[in-house]
Amino acid sequence: MVASIIPQFVPAFYSSMYSTALYGGLIVAFIGLMGIAMEKRDIQVLILTDIVGLAMLIVVAAVGTDLSEALILPGLVVELAEIMAISEILISREMRKKDVDTSFAPMPLNIDMEIMTTAPNFIALLLIGYGVFLSGFTGGAVAGGGIVIYVLSRKVRGLPIVVLDGVGAISGISWCLWIIGFLFFFILPQYWLLSLFLAALGLLLKVASKIGLIGIMMREEYGRK
Amino acid sequence: MLIESLGGDVMGTIPLGDIVLYLNPLHIFLFVTILVFTALIAMSRTETQVEAMFGSLDENKVAVGKKEFKHRRFLAIICGIATAGAMITGDLFNFTLFMALIGIVNIGIVSAVKQVEVLNSAYQYGLIAMMCGLPLFGGAAMILAATGTLSLFELAAIPASPMMIFGALVMLIGVCGESGIAPFFASKAEMFRTPGSPFILIIHLSSLFIIVRFVEILLTIL
Numbered sequence: 001m002v003a004s005i006i007p008q009f010v011p012a013f014y015s016s017m018y019s020t021a022l023y024g025g026l027i028v029a030f031i032g033l034m035g036i037a038m039e040k041r042d043i044q045v046l047i048l049t050d051i052v053g054l055a056m057l058i059v060v061a062a063v064g065t066d067l068s069e070a071l072i073l074p075g076l077v078v079e080l081a082e083i084m085a086i087s088e089i090l091i092s093r094e095m096r097k098k099d100v101d102t103s104f105a106p107m108p109l110n111i112d113m114e115i116m117t118t119a120p121n122f123i124a125l126l127l128i129g130y131g132v133f134l135s136g137f138t139g140g141a142v143a144g145g146g147i148v149i150y151v152l153s154r155k156v157r158g159l160p161i162v163v164l165d166g167v168g169a170i171s172g173i174s175w176c177l178w179i180i181g182f183l184f185f186f187i188l189p190q191y192w193l194l195s196l197f198l199a200a201l202g203l204l205l206k207v208a209s210k211i212g213l214i215g216i217m218m219r220e221e222y223g224r225k
Numbered sequence: 226m227l228i229e230s231l232g233g234d235v236m237g238t239i240p241l242g243d244i245v246l247y248l249n250p251l252h253i254f255l256f257v258t259i260l261v262f263t264a265l266i267a268m269s270r271t272e273t274q275v276e277a278m279f280g281s282l283d284e285n286k287v288a289v290g291k292k293e294f295k296h297r298r299f300l301a302i303i304c305g306i307a308t309a310g311a312m313i314t315g316d317l318f319n320f321t322l323f324m325a326l327i328g329i330v331n332i333g334i335v336s337a338v339k340q341v342e343v344l345n346s347a348y349q350y351g352l353i354a355m356m357c358g359l360p361l362f363g364g365a366a367m368i369l370a371a372t373g374t375l376s377l378f379e380l381a382a383i384p385a386s387p388m389m390i391f392g393a394l395v396m397l398i399g400v401c402g403e404s405g406i407a408p409f410f411a412s413k414a415e416m417f418r419t420p421g422s423p424f425i426l427i428i429h430l431s432s433l434f435i436i437v438r439f440v441e442i443l444l445t446i447l
Contacts, residue, residue, distance in 0.1 A: 005373040018370060029359050042348065049355045058362035063370045075362050078325040082358065085332045086351035092336065093344035145402075156425075204365055 014064070021062035029055035046086055053079040073137075113156075120153030131208060135200040140207025147208065171209040177202030238378065239315075245378040246315040251441065255312040259434055262427075263305025267298065269423045287419075297334055304330040307425025308431040312438055317375040320442065321365045321396075324435060328354040328403045331416075331428045338419045346415030351407040353409050357402025368446070380446040393443055400439045404432035 006015050032051030039045050056079065060071050115123070124146040131143025181198030182192055236253075239246040271294055274287040289297070304327055311323035332354070335347045369375055371388035382387075403411030417425050 022367075025363070033356070036352075045352060049307070049352050052356045052359050056359040056362045059359065060366040063366050065369075065373075067375065068366060068369060071362070071366065074318075074322050075358075078322065078362075079358060081329050082325070082351065082355045084338065085329050086348060086355065089336050089344055089348050089351060093341060093348065093379060096339065096341050096344065115381070158286075 018062055022063075025055045025058035025062060028058060040150070042090060046083065046090065049086075050079070050083055053083070076204060091103060102147055106190070116153045116156040120149055124150035126155070128208075132204065135204050137203050139200075140204045140210075143204065143208040144210060171206050174202040174205035242434075245376045246313075247378050248313075252313050255434060255438060256309050259305060259309045259312060259430075262430060263302055263309065266301050266305060266423045268425055271297070273421065293338075295426040300330050300333045301427045304334065304431055305425045308427075308434050311435055312364065315377050317365050317368060317377060317380065317442070317446075321361050321399075321439075324361060324400060324403050325354075325358060327431050327435065331413075331431070333368075334424055334428060335416050335419060340419055343416060343419045346412050349412035350405055350409075350416060352413060353405070354403050357399045359399070359408075360395045361399025361403055364392045364394075364399055367392030367395060376443060377442060385447045390447060393447055397439070400435065404435050406432060406436060 029052050032048055032055060035048040035051070036045055039048060056073060057075055060068055060075055062068075127142045127146030127149065131139040131141070131146060133139070134142060178199050179202075180197040180199075181202060184195035184198065188195070236248045236250070239248075269290045273289075276285040276287065278285055307323050307330065311320055311327070312322065314320050332347055332351045335343055338344065341383060365375065368380070368389055371386055371392060372380060372383050374383075401407065402409050413428070416428065419425065420442045
């Protein structure tokens with residue numbers, strides 16, 4: 001990193017870590033590529049490709065400024081979207097090879113895990129509680145994961161699931177909360193604490209209900225069989 | 226190189242904090258052209274491939290089902306809009322994100338075809354695109370590390386340092402892989418061998434436009 005653009009208050013130790021982190025990322029990517037070159041099974045190649053994607057996150061994170069932090073999230077999302085798209089391709093290819101008549105978006109899930117029958121409610125409650133405590137995007141993701149585990153576990157145990165039709169609406173309204181909070185930052189900076197909480201809780205509700213929606217969509221996918 | 230000399234006179238800037246958007250005739254021309262193509266694709270119907278059977282006078286028609294047709298049309302429009310965004314953006318990282326989006330959508334367009342060979346090549350292309358995410362985003366991050374900004378307008382004014390040139394070259398590898406041009410072409414060429422012509426063509430068109438725009442970006446920032 002060029003010395004002239006680093007602010008004076010950054011300790012020299014941190015700014016000297018950039019090249020180390022960069023080389024670290026490149027070495028991780030190289031290991032992943034070696035694995036891809038040696039591996040022959042398709043699913044393993046796909047999993048190893050994700051290592052290269054993680055190396056990309058290391059290289060971006062090595063810069064270590066606010067801007068690079070803002071770049072990690074889209075990078076992660078792109079990486080996830082790509083791995084989901086490719087695994088979808090892989091699933092539909094294998095199903096075509098076996099000549100099975102598939103639905104338009106095949107979803108061959110058979111969740112038969114011990115975790116679904118032992119203490120799913122406690123785990124779900126713990127995740128939701130921890131998500132509310134975290135708030136913001138991360139908290140939303142954690143709480144939404146709790147909702148998904150709850151829905152899945154009830155489905156696996158064969159219990160009826162309460163249908164919440166308004167989940168999409170909650171997501172939309174909380175999205176508005178987030179935007180209002182964001183606007184308040186600019187027009188009324190003296191109420192920054194209010195806008196911070198508006199944004200954090202709005203984002204929590206939004207992400208949690210979005211991931212909850214995935215759970216509901218999965219349930220509908222099961223119900224169709 | 227100066228920004229003015231490449232794409233014609235700068236018509237104006239839209240300063241949004243760190244992101245300074247700027248407009249010049251080349252970008253507007255590319256933007257409008259790709260939008261026109263997208264509109265044409267949105268209106269058109271898909272072709273039906275007719276293959277002559279060997280040893281008889283029969284013919285084999287490979288048609289696209291209605292559900293698959295709608296799915297492909299939607300993804301083709303998204304691909305066109307993403308390409309248009311990459312044409313007009315004034316921010317290096319937004320360009321990389323549009324590029325990655327085009328890569329994902331290209332895989333999606335062929336994801337529902339019935340031919341196993343096409344799915345196989347789409348899988349290979351997807352792997353290459355994912356691996357090239359490292360040089361693409363990493364190159365942009367290196368340029369950020371070397372200059373402290375991602376705005377093309379400001380990058381044009383900063384003289385090129387060795388780190389910047391290295392970052393730009395790494396990013397070039399990433400763009401080549403994501404759009405599937407020359408060294409990575411073999412996997413992507415097989416993806417076209419399926420019916421549904423106008424939607425398949427956007428895969429090709431988007432990579433052509435992206436390369437034109439990226440060469441312009443490279444000449445601007447170096």
